[in-house]
Amino acid sequence: MSEMQNIQWFPGHMTKTKRQIQASLKLVDAVAEILDARIPLSSKNPDLQKLIQNKPKVVLLNKCDMANQTATSRWIDYYASQGITAIAVDCKSGKGLNKFAPAVNNVLSERRERLKAKGMVNPMLRIMIVGIPNVGKSSFINRVAKQNRAKVEDRPGVTRGNQWYSIAKNIEMLDTPGVLWPKFDDKIVGERLAFTGAVKDQILDTELLAVRLLDFLRSLKPADFIARFKLEDIDLDAIDSYELLNVIGKKRGMLISGGEINTERAAIMLLDEFRSGKLGRITLEMPER
Ligand code: GDP
Numbered sequence: 001m002s003e004m005q006n007i008q009w010f011p012g013h014m015t016k017t018k019r020q021i022q023a024s025l026k027l028v029d030a031v032a033e034i035l036d037a038r039i040p041l042s043s044k045n046p047d048l049q050k051l052i053q054n055k056p057k058v059v060l061l062n063k064c065d066m067a068n069q070t071a072t073s074r075w076i077d078y079y080a081s082q083g084i085t086a087i088a089v090d091c092k093s094g095k096g097l098n099k100f101a102p103a104v105n106n107v108l109s110e111r112r113e114r115l116k117a118k119g120m121v122n123p124m125l126r127i128m129i130v131g132i133p134n135v136g137k138s139s140f141i142n143r144v145a146k147q148n149r150a151k152v153e154d155r156p157g158v159t160r161g162n163q164w165y166s167i168a169k170n171i172e173m174l175d176t177p178g179v180l181w182p183k184f185d186d187k188i189v190g191e192r193l194a195f196t197g198a199v200k201d202q203i204l205d206t207e208l209l210a211v212r213l214l215d216f217l218r219s220l221k222p223a224d225f226i227a228r229f230k231l232e233d234i235d236l237d238a239i240d241s242y243e244l245l246n247v248i249g250k251k252r253g254m255l256i257s258g259g260e261i262n263t264e265r266a267a268i269m270l271l272d273e274f275r276s277g278k279l280g281r282i283t284l285e286m287p288e289r
Pocket of ligand 1: 062063064065066089090091092093131132133134135136137138139140
């Protein structure tokens with residue numbers, strides 16, 4: 001099996017992306033950072049804080065339907081302890097989206113008061129969505145847009161081409177998200193993004209990736225995973241992950257001629273089932289104590 005490679009990201013692309021975000025940031029008062037609730041650390045952008053400077057921020061822990069509920073609560077508490085408002089959302093069902101506007105209102109309240117003190121009556125405040133690829137930015141914007149039908153017209157003074165959705169009284173959201181890059185020079189981050197399908201499979205060895213995922217699953221021992229592959233009779237602490245991949249392949253009857261187990265097929269199936277949430281609600285990263 002080959003070594004895990006770094007995630008591909010073109011430097012040209014990154015520079016352009018950064019410029020676009022910097023331009024959009026000039027138009028907004030706050031930022032909503034979308035993270036994957038299963039991997040809140042690896043789905044972060046390492047330079048976001050530097051880019052947004054002191055603008056208020058809301059964290060959206062998306063895909064919470066696939067994350068462990070206790071773990072998500074711990075993340076929300078962790079962010080609260082850092083003075084950051086975080087909410088759990090699921091753009092598939094729309095769960096949690098009703099908490100978005102109140103959260104935005106909350107982080108913008110200080111700014112609103114300051115503007116009012118300067119004599120502005122009902123100032124319009126704006127927010128933009130940012131996040132790494134595949135974290136659910138478009139899904140989120142589409143959902144919120146559907147709930148808030150009226151798209152706000154282009155206005156003079158606002159950069160042409162920018163569209164805004166009204167999300168609450170005197171709060172608008174930019175319709176185009178800022179695409180950020182992950183910490184792509186970190187192999188562990190790359191691996192975890194690959195588990196969730198956020199980066200393409202072909203740049204990573206499928207079997208190796210599945211074995212690495214099994215390292216997690218062996219230590220976390222999620223009940224749905226054990227039940228799904230009928231692993232009740234297996235001592236997950238005693239077996240190694242490659243052997244376990246063989247066991248799983250065998251249980252699913254994935255054999256090649258000669259009775260050998262097709263571990264490649266087993267790996268693809270395991271990753272597919274993890275990505276679609278069939279192995280249960282699993283969070284791979286917890287806040288540091
Ligand atoms: P973007 O690249 O950040 O705009 O991400 P997309 O909005 O295109 O979403 C990437 C994938 O994640 C799509 O297949 C979505 O259907 C899926 N997705 C987005 N949000 C959720 C969610 O809350 N739960 C689940 N299960 N899937 C989601």
